[in-house]
Amino acid sequence: MKYISGSALLLIALATTPLAALGNESGNKNAAQQVEQYTDPFKMMEIVADKTFQRIARDQELIAKDKEHLRVIVNEELVPYVDSRYAALTVIGRSVNLRELPREEFDNFVVAFEDYMVASYAGALTYYRDQKVIIQPARPPENQSIMTIKTRVIDPGKPDITIDFKLRRNRGSEHWLVYDMVAEGISLLDSKRAELSNLIRQQGVARVTELLLEKAKEPIKVPE
Template sequence: MYRIIITLISIFLLFNSAWGLAAEVDSSNPYSMVEQVARNTFSRLTSEREQIKQDPLLINKVVEQELIPYLDYRFAALKILGKYYRQYPLEKINQYTEVFKTYSASVFANALHYYQDQAVEFEPAREFNNQKQTTVRLNINQGSNSINLAFVVRKDTKTEQWRVYDVVAEGISMLSSLQSQFEPILRKEGIEAVMKTMRNTKD
């Protein structure tokens, strides 16, 4: 699962620095959204490279400001909770969701330290009108090897904005991996144990 996260973060960074300053993200288009988030993240890491060398924790700030707003962490968190959702009051669900948000940011920030320059090729955009979910596909070239990656994105029916909620690398779903990891804990120990595990996860 961690390999998938590393790959996800790498994709957000695989763009030419000639793009210059970060652009405002258009979340009404899932394809341009993914590319613009990549552009903005790359610009931040480039402009703040020396500061990050001095203080590696600054990566957390980049993640929180440039990546997390375009990840549907609440939807992903509830998918992981699954049928156990009904066992807990809304206040507890909201608490769990915030813990999952912090957990996600921490994993992404750690993954940034493993970033290596790679080449990426996006597949052509497809028609997405009248759809609530679509997939943005791409290939990562690593020398003689190629990794197939897919961002699964969904549209919020209230805001009409698209956000990523899952990433699939070589057929392995990050969301499914997290579901498999946390379901036994939910079943045996409950949501508090899941939150404790997330809080204690460092890598």
Template sequence: MNIKLTRIIMDLGKAMLFMLALVLANASYANQTNPQLLLEKVTTTTFERIEVEQQSIAANPDHLRRIIEQELMPHIDYKFAAFKVLGKHFRAVPKADIPEFVEEFRQYLISNFAVALANYGGQELFEPVKDTDNLKSMTVKAIIRDADRPDIHINFKLRKIKKTNEWKTYDLVAEGISLLSSKQSEFASIIRQQGIQGVIEVMKNKNGEPLNIAANSR
């Protein structure tokens, strides 16, 4: 093969690799900036891992926490959610206690998601999302269908992160019940009576418990 032909083939090969990298990069970017694509990707990956790793979960239920931590939490705006839960009490909370509260709330979400998703066996169907270019927050609607159970209607509340343009979920509304609103009501009375440390202790105790998913096993 002559030198000229070899160079042409090498140049074509480089061009093809560049185009492939560009396509993959754009697909990845689309997944991050399109809320529907992002949710579909994240939920599919999470539930596939739960299904595939059932043996590890059965041997050690806390393995489910690891799956949620790795697959789901990078797409949850837990800091914003934690501040929303504090609501009007946020300004009264000592600043020194905020980091501990946020971290315990993150672990609390992981525990709650793990128990809720332990026995997921249905199919999630998302409503098409329209143009989101000019939106800063939005709701993505989905239906979880399981042949053995009634449909579950879920609304994912998302907000766009300014610095990265990524969409992240901060609240779930299942059958009209908001996760953040329910936690806000639950924690409000504790904050009034015991302060923020009372809430932190409640979450610490919950987070320290082994996951109880035996009752919901598949």
């Protein structure tokens, strides 16, 4: 097991932030950025978590001056290791006929969904209070492309929080990326899909893309 300083609340906030109130291996815009690739998913989770929270601690002066700096940290430290394209595909689910959806329209949705999630992560990171996260070692399953890494968040004086990270690798690839997390039994992607599916069916992918982009542009703030 590995102890890591981190924020539990940011993960719970991401799993519960509502979207319904809105009236290539990864689709993220940092794909061109040079990032480290890991064939060991457990090692990847360790290093990414360490780097992210060390960066937050190091940049506290910048964050105090402007919370928008948290958006920079998320884009640079977390987004390169998230499979935004697959996550967006999962959220759309069966709300539309993907065979009939223009490629450009789907690509635009991926970008908007990622921008929204970056804003959500950045807002949730304002909860950072140096909690401890235990990442339980796990071996990638042979000949499978999906796996789960379990973590436990320890916050003195409060019940532990269990969080499962879902990872996948594309066919022919050895590199793992995060596509979902399940906090206390609540799947981030399942909750977003439930909230967005009706909007997509009623208003279409293009309109929901616009709504997500509008939401993502709002100033970073502590989630309610």
